[in-house]
Amino acid sequence: MNAQIPRQLLRRQLLVGGKRRLAGDVSRGFSSSVRQTQQQTVPPKIPRDAPATTHFGFETVAEALKEQKVGAVFSSVASSYDTMNDLMSLGIHRLWKDHFVRNLNPGRNPLTSPPSSEQGWNILDIAGGTGDIAFRMLDHASTINNDAHTRVTVADINVDMLAEGKKRALQSPYARTPRLKFVEANAEKLDMIPDSSIDLYTVAFGIRNFTHKDAAIREAYRVLKPGGVFACLEFSKVNNPLFDAVYKRWSFSAIPLIGQLVASDRDSYQYLVESIEKFPSQTEFRDMIRKAGFLVPGQGWEDLTGGIAAIHKGVKPAK
Numbered sequence: 001m002n003a004q005i006p007r008q009l010l011r012r013q014l015l016v017g018g019k020r021r022l023a024g025d026v027s028r029g030f031s032s033s034v035r036q037t038q039q040q041t042v043p044p045k046i047p048r049d050a051p052a053t054t055h056f057g058f059e060t061v062a063e064a065l066k067e068q069k070v071g072a073v074f075s076s077v078a079s080s081y082d083t084m085n086d087l088m089s090l091g092i093h094r095l096w097k098d099h100f101v102r103n104l105n106p107g108r109n110p111l112t113s114p115p116s117s118e119q120g121w122n123i124l125d126i127a128g129g130t131g132d133i134a135f136r137m138l139d140h141a142s143t144i145n146n147d148a149h150t151r152v153t154v155a156d157i158n159v160d161m162l163a164e165g166k167k168r169a170l171q172s173p174y175a176r177t178p179r180l181k182f183v184e185a186n187a188e189k190l191d192m193i194p195d196s197s198i199d200l201y202t203v204a205f206g207i208r209n210f211t212h213k214d215a216a217i218r219e220a221y222r223v224l225k226p227g228g229v230f231a232c233l234e235f236s237k238v239n240n241p242l243f244d245a246v247y248k249r250w251s252f253s254a255i256p257l258i259g260q261l262v263a264s265d266r267d268s269y270q271y272l273v274e275s276i277e278k279f280p281s282q283t284e285f286r287d288m289i290r291k292a293g294f295l296v297p298g299q300g301w302e303d304l305t306g307g308i309a310a311i312h313k314g315v316k317p318a319k
């Protein structure tokens with residue numbers, strides 16, 4: 001209970017106060033440099049040490065601040081995350097996740113796979129949060145491929161999301177087995193994962209929150225075995241303009257409102273819809289995957305529900 005109080009305060013500072021504080025800092029910085037420029041009457045110079053910026057939803061923030069602000073969002077939504085997902089997507093996220101996993105077909109089926117010294121797949125579910133993808137992967141490997149060896153490491157930067165995942169794992173057959181592991185990690189720097197050790201890297205609705213998406217994709221490439229697969233399920237760009245208008249109206253009006261009514265947290269859900277808008281298009285994201293060295297099959301992605309979400313895949317070339 002007590003641990004909640006500082007977290008709530010931190011969240012409020014980062015989500016609300018942060019906007020004002022950052023705006024204040026920036027404008028203070030500008031006004032002092034303007035004053036200096038006027039006094040010295042020399043042409044204004046762009047400061048060489050100006051901090052790099054990125055977006056946090058529609059806000060521009062210093063790169064160093066984004067991780068904290070994203071952390072505050074997910075700490076705030078962790079306990080209501082699964083319920084809110086169902087409400088916001090009208091349950092459709094479950095169908096997308098089922099399709100994502102079925103299509104990847106995790107696990108080594110002893111009847112159809114060539115004999116191998118390795119047992120099962122080693123799967124890394126990045127930004128795995130409350131474990132939605134991991135549980136589906138393990139269920140699929142066990143029930144469809146009769147594979148009781150495939151294992152999933154759920155890695156997430158946020159301890160509150162991981163705690164919800166661990167709680168959910170207790171209701172599954174995988175709790176306290178070597179098949180399921182939870183690790184606190186930043187997708188951009190996976191030092192604890194050896195090179196070429198992973199068969200399948202998944203990231204679902206996580207990558208749009210990363211500060212340096214390109215660094216995370218490079219890390220995916222590093223940790224995957226040759227022939228290993230990078231698979232990303234993420235919100236994307238709707239293809240039909242009419243459907244897009246309806247979808248945007250729903251997401252920008254209903255989602256923050258549901259967040260306010262159900263989770264008493266409008267700001268976090270406002271960020272979530274803004275972050276979807278800022279995420280690259282299907283082709284831009286496909287090109288980022290290619291740039292990291294992956295082979296991209298076909299056009300590189302599959303649209304789901306008219307492009308509300310998309311699955312992108314890349315294969316690390318076999319040497």
Ligand SMILES: C[S@@+](CC[C@H](N)C(=O)[O-])C[C@H]1O[C@@H](n2cnc3c(N)ncnc32)[C@H](O)[C@@H]1O
Pocket residue numbers: 070074126127128129130131132133155156157158161185186187188203204205206207209210211
């Ligand atoms: C929208 S949730 C998705 C959770 C889960 N994959 C799902 O599909 O339900 C996004 C997750 O990304 C995590 N995340 C954000 N930035 C991260 C980073 N740099 N490294 C690892 N995880 C990150 C958040 O903590 C959060 O748990």
